[in-house]
Amino acid sequence: MFWLHAALIYVSFLSGCRAEENVIQPTEDVMVVEGQPTTLSCLFDTADLSPYLFWYKQQTNSNPIFMLRRDMFSPGETATVFKERFDARLNFTAKSVPLTIQRVQLSDSAVYYCALRPTVTTGYTAPLQK
Known part of the structure; x- marks a missing residue:
C-alpha cells in the first residue's frame, strides 16, 4: 500500500479574482492498494457556464x-x-470532475492538483497547458 495526495489549487481568471471561482479537493490523502482503482475528488464553483477543468x-x-x-x-x-x-468525467450538475486511476501503480504516488481555468504556470510563467 502507498499514498496518493490530492491538493487544492485556487485559480482565478486573468481579468481578476472572482469569489465564485474555486476548486475544492475534499480528499487529502488516499491510501491505495497497488493494482486497484481509486478516485480523487474535485468539486468546483464557478459562474462560468462552460468551465474548463484540469488535472495535474x-x-x-x-x-x-x-x-x-x-x-x-x-x-x-x-x-x-x-x-x-x-480518466475524469465532468459533471456540471454536481459541479465535480473526479479523477479515476485504474490499476494503481507505485509510480502513481504523487500530489494531484485539480484546477479551474486559466491553468497553472511554472515559476518562469511559461504555460504548462497551451
Missing part, C-alpha cells in the same frame, strides 16, 4: 505536469502518457 500530477522535486482537461462541449484532452489508466 506533481512528483517530488518536479514541476506539475498536465494530465487532462475536461469541458462541457468537447471530449476534452488527455496527455498521451495518461490515456491508458487515467
Whole structure:
C-alpha cells in the first residue's frame, strides 16, 4: 500500500479574482492498494457556464505536469502518457470532475492538483497547458 495526495489549487481568471471561482479537493490523502482503482475528488464553483477543468500530477522535486482537461462541449484532452489508466468525467450538475486511476501503480504516488481555468504556470510563467 502507498499514498496518493490530492491538493487544492485556487485559480482565478486573468481579468481578476472572482469569489465564485474555486476548486475544492475534499480528499487529502488516499491510501491505495497497488493494482486497484481509486478516485480523487474535485468539486468546483464557478459562474462560468462552460468551465474548463484540469488535472495535474506533481512528483517530488518536479514541476506539475498536465494530465487532462475536461469541458462541457468537447471530449476534452488527455496527455498521451495518461490515456491508458487515467480518466475524469465532468459533471456540471454536481459541479465535480473526479479523477479515476485504474490499476494503481507505485509510480502513481504523487500530489494531484485539480484546477479551474486559466491553468497553472511554472515559476518562469511559461504555460504548462497551451
